[in-house]
Amino acid sequence: MNPAIGYTAIVGVALVSALIGFYGLRVSRTTSDFYVASRTVRPWWNASAIGGEYLSAASFLGVAGLILLTGSAALWFPIGYTAGYLMLLLFVAAPLRRSGAYTIPDFTEARLESPWARRVTSLLVIVIGWFYIVPQLQGAALTVRITTGLPSWVGSVAVAVIVAVVVAAGGMRSITFVQAFQFWLKLTALAVPVIALLLVVGGGEPPAQLTPAEAFPPSAGPGDLDVYRTVSLMVALLLGTLGLPHVLVRFYTNPDGVAARRTTVIVLVLLSVFYLFPTIFGFLGRAFAPDLAASGEADALILLLPERLVPGPIGDVLTALVIAGAFAAFLSTSSGLVISLAGVISQDLLGGSVRGFRIAAIVSTVVPLLVALATESSGLAGSVGLVFAFTASTLCPVLILGIWWRGLTSRGAIAGMLTGAVLSGAAILGGPFVATSVPLIAPYLEQPAAWTVPLAVIVIVTVSRLDRRGTPAGTDAFLTRLHVPER
Amino acid sequence: MSDAPTPPPRVRVTAPRTAGGTSARPVRSSGADDPAGDIAAVYVRSLIRSQLRLAVTVAVGFAVATVLFVLAIALVPGLDDAYLAGVPVSWVLLGAGIYPLVITVGGLYLRAAARNEARYRSLAEDE
Numbered sequence: 336m337n338p339a340i341g342y343t344a345i346v347g348v349a350l351v352s353a354l355i356g357f358y359g360l361r362v363s364r365t366t367s368d369f370y371v372a373s374r375t376v377r378p379w380w381n382a383s384a385i386g387g388e389y390l391s392a393a394s395f396l397g398v399a400g401l402i403l404l405t406g407s408a409a410l411w412f413p414i415g416y417t418a419g420y421l422m423l424l425l426f427v428a429a430p431l432r433r434s435g436a437y438t439i440p441d442f443t444e445a446r447l448e449s450p451w452a453r454r455v456t457s458l459l460v461i462v463i464g465w466f467y468i469v470p471q472l473q474g475a476a477l478t479v480r481i482t483t484g485l486p487s488w489v490g491s492v493a494v495a496v497i498v499a500v501v502v503a504a505g506g507m508r509s510i511t512f513v514q515a516f517q518f519w520l521k522l523t524a525l526a527v528p529v530i531a532l533l534l535v536v537g538g539g540e541p542p543a544q545l546t547p548a549e550a551f552p553p554s555a556g557p558g559d560l561d562v563y564r565t566v567s568l569m570v571a572l573l574l575g576t577l578g579l580p581h582v583l584v585r586f587y588t589n590p591d592g593v594a595a596r597r598t599t600v601i602v603l604v605l606l607s608v609f610y611l612f613p614t615i616f617g618f619l620g621r622a623f624a625p626d627l628a629a630s631g632e633a634d635a636l637i638l639l640l641p642e643r644l645v646p647g648p649i650g651d652v653l654t655a656l657v658i659a660g661a662f663a664a665f666l667s668t669s670s671g672l673v674i675s676l677a678g679v680i681s682q683d684l685l686g687g688s689v690r691g692f693r694i695a696a697i698v699s700t701v702v703p704l705l706v707a708l709a710t711e712s713s714g715l716a717g718s719v720g721l722v723f724a725f726t727a728s729t730l731c732p733v734l735i736l737g738i739w740w741r742g743l744t745s746r747g748a749i750a751g752m753l754t755g756a757v758l759s760g761a762a763i764l765g766g767p768f769v770a771t772s773v774p775l776i777a778p779y780l781e782q783p784a785a786w787t788v789p790l791a792v793i794v795i796v797t798v799s800r801l802d803r804r805g806t807p808a809g810t811d812a813f814l815t816r817l818h819v820p821e822r
Numbered sequence: 823m824s825d826a827p828t829p830p831p832r833v834r835v836t837a838p839r840t841a842g843g844t845s846a847r848p849v850r851s852s853g854a855d856d857p858a859g860d861i862a863a864v865y866v867r868s869l870i871r872s873q874l875r876l877a878v879t880v881a882v883g884f885a886v887a888t889v890l891f892v893l894a895i896a897l898v899p900g901l902d903d904a905y906l907a908g909v910p911v912s913w914v915l916l917g918a919g920i921y922p923l924v925i926t927v928g929g930l931y932l933r934a935a936a937r938n939e940a941r942y943r944s945l946a947e948d949e
Contacts, residue, residue, distance in 0.1 A: 407912075424928055425931060547909065596931075596932055596936075600928045603925050603928045607922075618909050618913070739870070814866070818866065818870045
């Protein structure tokens, strides 16, 4: 690949992001500007902004790569990423907006009237955010290595530095229209190449490397389904979405609970449209670039395919477009996460000052950067899937029970969150080591959500029932506020 | 967003309000200190129950529909051998078929949840 294209696209996106960041200082909204100004935000804008923040490296690069690598089992990832918002709509959207809580720790503290529940939640949010940023940085490493030939660490460091500087300078990512713009940029950066590639391929030139029967064998098809893994993955993705810190913050910008619901339905539409394109990319890859799966570069499929199928300047433009879209995905998701994390860290540990926020923003970026540099990417969609499993086992049960079950107590919530964290964390971290020696239990460790989520719920309910202190005094009033319509 | 006629003045706040969910909005139910409050509390509980029932029903319905859809893809013969633009129909169906279901289910829920709230409101206003 011509490195000039890579440099141009990456530097362009980085410059635009940094410029908007510094310009954003003037119209800056730090975390809580949402409280007032954003009440005018329309559901369409808000939904685009949620999409812009949500679609990460896993969605942009990982889905197509995984389809190329594993076949139709990978199609469950975008389904889960989308349907997670259905669960969010059903169980969380309107009540959470009405709660007035700005972050998940705010919510647990208000609901459970316990600073300890808040601290445990904050800790989990920080861990989840860190491990969600890691795949973004690994995606950046991959993109930089593939497109410019520079060493991998350059990509991770570049994204980390840009994000830390931009967030610490102005926190511009909170501006709804920038995130909304990011969504449409990412959509365009996939849709235009897909349409161009389909036109080229439809002309019969170049010919596919594999026949349809070879490219889409029934053994990798929808009929050959690993039931446990699929169910467990869906539990993780459907429920994990509820607890993502950077997504939740966006809901506060809805004027009321009904608008929060409407926004979520629009998000469903936007994500459904978006995910068609990585899916088509994956299908094209299976027929036209099967060698990438063998060489372990599956996640780079979207970056490499345009150039392979369309040589010449048009191919260069398409390549530049996908590189720009990929970098937009790394930057927007990482900065959304870093803002959420910095908010939590600065508020709980550093007293909530602006200076504290800046320090926290740097800390929130450095830790995942070190992890990303120390570890190898094991497939972007897969690593993000594990973060969803952890979220689903820890924050999601507390959030749902806190909204719908008046019997939840702070001890129950803390016990359940710790149980879910220990079990799913041990399965995720220890799984690769144990799985090789005892292959029989490998699926249960690699996709733990199907058993860790129910166990966490059981612990929460049992401990809450046994808690002699009972439910907090303000529970009824709080639940009333969550569920009663505004007007 | 820029086309709103007069945006409210921006107010800069440096940290979220630590009191958690202290919303300025008044809460309807006053609690258990008077009979009217008791009735209001009953209405609220029935609203929560009906919303929960609705959410669980929709979630289970979605899960069942998805399972049936996947079973149909796996069991209907010939879907692996019929091709649409070079891709087996079974792959196309799994890759694109569940999204319309998700959107439809979401839209139906939106209306039903609003209906529950309208019912609650008319009860509470009769009070």
